[in-house]
Amino acid sequence: MIHGIIFDLDGTLVESSLDFALIKQQIGCPTDQDLLTFIDQLNCPITQQRANDIVLEHENRDANTAKALTGMVELLNYINRQNLPCAIVTRNSKTASEMKLKQNNINIDIVLTRECYPAKPAPDALNAIADQWQIHPKNLIYVGDYLYDIQAANNAGMIACFINHGIDTHYQHLADVIVKSLAELLTILKKHGIKKAL
Template identity: 30%
Template sequence: MGVSTALQLTGDDSSSALGIDKSVDIIGHIRSLPTQEDRTAAITRIRNIEREAMVKQVPQPGLLELMDYLQSKALKRALCTRNFETPVNHLLTTHLPTHEFLPIITRDTPDILPKPDPAGILHIAKEWGTKPEDLIMVGDSLDDMTAGHLAGAATILLLNDHNRALKEHEHTHMWVKRLDDIISILEDGVADPAENPKDDDDEWVNEQ
């Protein structure tokens, strides 16, 4: 079993910089721009925002505890993100220097469509020599849940103030308030995604 983690560093600031509504997919918008000059300018604005954001990065609550647990169990970890490579590397070298993530899939990774396409998750499974069904996709957006679900992986939603409605989405198999809550899920055994624990009175997904 392995854990694929989604990493999101940008959000409303990126949408504002491009003059689009936050509901519009940023990557799709950039690709739809009419000229290469327009696309390059938009990418530059996003890169600048991500560089500014990365110096303010702090680990999500429970991240270090979860990573230490996974490492102690020799469980593989990968990253699948729509961010650029530079802020991702900054996060790993600054906050997780002793942890290995392979592969790391970013917006810069060639020939892999971004989430919600499942290509990134399928690529991770192939690199690990395992089935997608043996992976867990952890993230905080619908794109994360959909990518994992379409790949056949189990999905875990990390709750925040902006995504609570996704608890009930069919692509969300489980949810947690903190990343280290995932430890108890792994200790108890991950349910088949077809047996959605949201429908049961299960401690994995109950609000405390």
């Protein structure tokens, strides 16, 4: 039984058109390295700040045009009616995340960004929410659209739900649940039931 649900943001609840290949090229990050890890490991504060500024510029531009994904409103409304605890954990910045939430009328109180805890696949943000809700991780589901989301859920001991948007990936077998859309996730929640938090 699911006692709470946590979502990724970009590509899960709302659109994202971030061109990570371009961003990596602009800051000199090798294509096979994680962008945020690369920036964190830069030794020069000036270079690091410049790299962060470039990422933020891309994120804010992306946030200006991001629309809700199909099925988001229905899914969040259902979760709200069930009084199910709900949160967001994203690798995005606080500024861009708040912009996306506001323009898509997403009313979720707990939103943890990379400024709050180490970025996914680190489980810190997910663990913090489990502690705050006082719900065992095995009764929480984390929903995302990328490998880091699955890894973060696995690292936190939560149910990993992967949205592949109809395109199979080589890593999706690592997830506990695989859906093609938010609508399919809603169907699963309705079918298998959820337990409201006490």
